[in-house]
Amino acid sequence: MLERYPDGMHGAIAAGLAEHLPDAEIRTATLADAEQGLPDSLLESTDVLLWWGHVAHDQVDDALVERVKQRVLAGMGLLVLHSGHFSKIFISLMGTTCSLVWRNAGEREVVWTVAPGHPIAEGVPQPIVIEQQEMYGEHFDIPTPDELVFISSFAGGEVFRSGVTYRRGRGRVFYFSPGDEAYPVYHHPDVRRVLANAARWAMPPAVQSLPGVTNPESGWYLP
Amino acid sequence: MLERYPDGMHGAIAAGLAEHLPDAEIRTATLADAEQGLPDSLLESTDVLLWWGHVAHDQVDDALVERVKQRVLAGMGLLVLHSGHFSKIFISLMGTTCSLVWRNAGEREVVWTVAPGHPIAEGVPQPIVIEQQEMYGEHFDIPTPDELVFISSFAGGEVFRSGVTYRRGRGRVFYFSPGDEAYPVYHHPDVRRVLANAARWAMPPAVQSLPGVTNPESGWYLP
Amino acid sequence: MLERYPDGMHGAIAAGLAEHLPDAEIRTATLADAEQGLPDSLLESTDVLLWWGHVAHDQVDDALVERVKQRVLAGMGLLVLHSGHFSKIFISLMGTTCSLVWRNAGEREVVWTVAPGHPIAEGVPQPIVIEQQEMYGEHFDIPTPDELVFISSFAGGEVFRSGVTYRRGRGRVFYFSPGDEAYPVYHHPDVRRVLANAARWAMPPAVQSLPGVTNPESGWYLP
Amino acid sequence: MLERYPDGMHGAIAAGLAEHLPDAEIRTATLADAEQGLPDSLLESTDVLLWWGHVAHDQVDDALVERVKQRVLAGMGLLVLHSGHFSKIFISLMGTTCSLVWRNAGEREVVWTVAPGHPIAEGVPQPIVIEQQEMYGEHFDIPTPDELVFISSFAGGEVFRSGVTYRRGRGRVFYFSPGDEAYPVYHHPDVRRVLANAARWAMPPAVQSLPGVTNPESGWYLP
Numbered sequence: 001m002l003e004r005y006p007d008g009m010h011g012a013i014a015a016g017l018a019e020h021l022p023d024a025e026i027r028t029a030t031l032a033d034a035e036q037g038l039p040d041s042l043l044e045s046t047d048v049l050l051w052w053g054h055v056a057h058d059q060v061d062d063a064l065v066e067r068v069k070q071r072v073l074a075g076m077g078l079l080v081l082h083s084g085h086f087s088k089i090f091i092s093l094m095g096t097t098c099s100l101v102w103r104n105a106g107e108r109e110v111v112w113t114v115a116p117g118h119p120i121a122e123g124v125p126q127p128i129v130i131e132q133q134e135m136y137g138e139h140f141d142i143p144t145p146d147e148l149v150f151i152s153s154f155a156g157g158e159v160f161r162s163g164v165t166y167r168r169g170r171g172r173v174f175y176f177s178p179g180d181e182a183y184p185v186y187h188h189p190d191v192r193r194v195l196a197n198a199a200r201w202a203m204p205p206a207v208q209s210l211p212g213v214t215n216p217e218s219g220w221y222l223p
Numbered sequence: 224m225l226e227r228y229p230d231g232m233h234g235a236i237a238a239g240l241a242e243h244l245p246d247a248e249i250r251t252a253t254l255a256d257a258e259q260g261l262p263d264s265l266l267e268s269t270d271v272l273l274w275w276g277h278v279a280h281d282q283v284d285d286a287l288v289e290r291v292k293q294r295v296l297a298g299m300g301l302l303v304l305h306s307g308h309f310s311k312i313f314i315s316l317m318g319t320t321c322s323l324v325w326r327n328a329g330e331r332e333v334v335w336t337v338a339p340g341h342p343i344a345e346g347v348p349q350p351i352v353i354e355q356q357e358m359y360g361e362h363f364d365i366p367t368p369d370e371l372v373f374i375s376s377f378a379g380g381e382v383f384r385s386g387v388t389y390r391r392g393r394g395r396v397f398y399f400s401p402g403d404e405a406y407p408v409y410h411h412p413d414v415r416r417v418l419a420n421a422a423r424w425a426m427p428p429a430v431q432s433l434p435g436v437t438n439p440e441s442g443w444y445l446p
Numbered sequence: 447m448l449e450r451y452p453d454g455m456h457g458a459i460a461a462g463l464a465e466h467l468p469d470a471e472i473r474t475a476t477l478a479d480a481e482q483g484l485p486d487s488l489l490e491s492t493d494v495l496l497w498w499g500h501v502a503h504d505q506v507d508d509a510l511v512e513r514v515k516q517r518v519l520a521g522m523g524l525l526v527l528h529s530g531h532f533s534k535i536f537i538s539l540m541g542t543t544c545s546l547v548w549r550n551a552g553e554r555e556v557v558w559t560v561a562p563g564h565p566i567a568e569g570v571p572q573p574i575v576i577e578q579q580e581m582y583g584e585h586f587d588i589p590t591p592d593e594l595v596f597i598s599s600f601a602g603g604e605v606f607r608s609g610v611t612y613r614r615g616r617g618r619v620f621y622f623s624p625g626d627e628a629y630p631v632y633h634h635p636d637v638r639r640v641l642a643n644a645a646r647w648a649m650p651p652a653v654q655s656l657p658g659v660t661n662p663e664s665g666w667y668l669p
Numbered sequence: 670m671l672e673r674y675p676d677g678m679h680g681a682i683a684a685g686l687a688e689h690l691p692d693a694e695i696r697t698a699t700l701a702d703a704e705q706g707l708p709d710s711l712l713e714s715t716d717v718l719l720w721w722g723h724v725a726h727d728q729v730d731d732a733l734v735e736r737v738k739q740r741v742l743a744g745m746g747l748l749v750l751h752s753g754h755f756s757k758i759f760i761s762l763m764g765t766t767c768s769l770v771w772r773n774a775g776e777r778e779v780v781w782t783v784a785p786g787h788p789i790a791e792g793v794p795q796p797i798v799i800e801q802q803e804m805y806g807e808h809f810d811i812p813t814p815d816e817l818v819f820i821s822s823f824a825g826g827e828v829f830r831s832g833v834t835y836r837r838g839r840g841r842v843f844y845f846s847p848g849d850e851a852y853p854v855y856h857h858p859d860v861r862r863v864l865a866n867a868a869r870w871a872m873p874p875a876v877q878s879l880p881g882v883t884n885p886e887s888g889w890y891l892p
Contacts, residue, residue, distance in 0.1 A: 519765060519766055519810075538764060539764040540764055541761060541762040541763055541764045541837050542742060542837050542838050542880070543742055543838060543879065543880045543881070545880045545881050545882045546882065547882070547883050547884070547885065548882070548883075548884055549884060549885060549886070549887065551887055553887070585880065587742075587838055587880035589812065589815075589835065589836065589837065590815050590836060592812075592813050601887075602887040602888060603888070603890070612812065613812065613813060614764050614765050614812065615765050615766060615810055656766065657765070657766045657768045657808065657810035658766070658768050659768045659769065659770070659771070660770050660771075661770070661771055661772060662770065662772060663772070664772065664774055664776070664824075664825040665825060665826070667826070
């Protein structure tokens with residue numbers, strides 16, 4: 001992985017965002033950092049959080065997951081990448097197992113846009129060809145997406161809903177499956193464009209606040 | 224409440240189901256029962272679970288909530304009633320706060336069918352009129368429903384998505400807001416019909432099993 | 447085609463339905479028949495209509511298309527098959543071009559269920575393998591389906607939303623792409639099961655009537 | 670109507686857009702104009718078309734409706750207003766009857782946002798109060814919306830899905846029911862904001878083109 005991602009996967013992902021979003025302030029963090037990389041001050045000042053994780057999902061503190069979730073529900077955007085489908089934060093926002101079929105055989109993945117007008121697909125070629133990838137296949141146990149943007153096929157014949165959007169509270173969530181530590185997927189120009197588009201799409205609303213309960217009197221809204 | 228529901232709310236709900244589903248085996252349980260009313264043996268043999276709760280949501284054991292969730296994801300139907308919107312199980316399946324606007328002023332609720340062909344609306348008059356009800360209003364912080372079946376208006380002018388469906392894993396979930404301990408809503412013939420229709424609609428698939436991960440070889444499905 | 451479908455494609459489709467729906471009254475009709483096969487009396491007594499067509503879409507009378515559409519909106523089920531995506535009735539119900547990508551090269555099609563709990567997928571293996579098929583690929587210009595049931599991949603790497611449902615008026619519509627005059631697809635046992643499941647799923651509601659306009663007085667629904 | 674809308678309803682609608690979209694080029698046209706107000710040159714250079722109509726829907730040429738539809742499918746935005754639910758263009762894009770319940774009794778309409786993060790709801794108060802309006806009620810015979818943005822209640826207790834979005838081809842469609850010739854609804858500041866938001870939301874994609882059929886060779890997308 002070091003040859004493929006000399007700056008880490010987070011470094012490659014950040015570089016891809018920087019290419020397309022020159023005015024964005026991009027910060028990276030890893031599980032090994034203090035406070036698992038996400039102290040309150042950082043989380044509070046984040047507009048869109050990208051989450052990649054793999055074998056260490058269980059090491060992420062439940063309290064941190066809860067804080068991230070509150071931020072999403074209040075309006076922060078969240079992009080969940082590849083094996084992040086099994087992250088605590090994604091499972092918690094989906095309410096399902098998020099299980100899937102997989103095979104690591106370096107197969108070609110072909111990513112097809114099925115929502116051509118969607119901002120996340122803007123400028124993306126039809127199809128994106130990724131020469132070598134881990135296969136993720138159906139059935140993918142997720143709720144019906146709000147929008148299905150991409151469907152992938154793999155050399156072995158499997159298909160996967162590889163780009164899906166959800167609203168949760170005031171926040172926007174996008175899951176994008178291409179991306180793996182064993183292949184240089186985050187150097188792929190089209191994948192980088194998708195992530196940059198998605199970051200823009202997931203920007204929070206002007207006012208961020210956790211949806212809450214109110215108990216108004218009858219006619220409260222009348223002049 | 225005792226005059227209104229001499230057999231408890233669960234008794235009234237069960238009686239309503241029995242009217243419409245004469246062949247169904249209907250069992251009731253309350254938080255005060257042993258194992259909070261839902262021992263494994265009961266849960267495992269349940270096709271569709273109706274869940275009503277109010278001020279005691281926090282007393283429900285997290286482990287029980289998790290067991291119920293696994294059952295839903297494996298295929299058990301779940302009907303969440305009224306103040307059950309704040310139950311741990313509903314919040315956990317939705318991934319949102321499930322917060323809403325409320326007012327307890329005995330207002331008339333009028334329930335309109337917006338999906339006339341839906342099995343849950345079969346035989347239900349347009350509209351259902353409930354003379355006195357607690358008001359539940361928008362914004363209701365839930366994921367976009369798979370199907371929006373009913374919308375209610377209240378005398379005070381508020382509206383509410385009062386009947387919504389979701390798929391989670393292999394299970395079907397229906398939330399229906401009419402129903403309160405302070406009003407005889409579960410004696411209302413149309414409300415009873417909706418709940419019976421929903422119970423039928425939420426029946427599990429022939430094979431119940433928790434969605435899982437598989438790792439097949441390339442071409443595994445070929446002869 | 448005569449060797450492959452000695453009883454016509456309609457004969458093969460009807461035989462498949464008969465296998466799974468022994469109590470159904472199944473009738474067939476072709477464009478060459480009197481009144482293009484669909485006199486009023488037949489149309490009025492039909493619960494679910496299956497529509498296959500190819501090069502002769504333009505020959506179907508506009509008035510007949512309009513009558514079929516009124517029946518669907520009033521509650522009749524409609525299953526649109528394969529090249530029927532370009533039928534006047536399907537285009538008229540969708541409101542889009544229904545265009546797609548195609549290639550007739552006898553490629554293997556693999557049909558994956560993405561909505562395992564859906565009645566149309568009941569008893570259907572994961573995946574369905576069709577050894578030789580015409581390729582239909584994305585982008586398929588249809589409205590966002592109410593439910594996405596099947597996604598296909600083809601040997602050439604293309605994908606297609608091959609099983610999609612819609613509600614239109616009081617009627618249910620299912621489009622299913624597998625099926626071609628050049629391949630024995632309608633003899634395939636899994637394809638036959640899908641069509642039979644879909645016919646059952648698309649059965650009309652108890653009361654069929656065209657949605658209409660009403661102009662009631664205020665409070666008309668109160669006792 | 671002349672006192673209420675001295676510059677016509679189109680004048681009031683245009684003035685509202687101009688308030689919020691100072692850089693937009695806004696043009697108006699009526700059925701009485703040459704070529705029914707929409708010569709090709711105008712239609713081709715329009716990004717977003719707002720359509721209001723009432724008793725004269727039948728007078729609109731079918732050929733013009735078809736040209737407008739082709740423009741929408743190629744990417745032009747379309748906002749359909751109030752009684753435009755019965756316009757040929759809306760019915761043609763929906764595929765349903767678009768029928769509804771109505772009553773003209775000057776009732777208060779209260780418009781509730783149910784998709785708070787949606788760009789069309791940005792800056793819109795919760796709720797919008799319209800003192801006098803024609804009532805439009807359910808059941809509204811439309812396809813399931815891609816997004817349900819607003820739900821209205823009326824003094825008489827009826828509800829209506831008053832703000833709904835659809836994608837058709839490459840174009841975006843928004844139907845918004847508030848607005849009538851008998852009430853000064855298009856002078857209402859919140860209604861004007863909704864229409865301006867919607868115009869921005871419905872802007873065409875960078876490349877406008879009618880979705881078409883292609884017939885590529887196997888592997889055409891490989892290097």
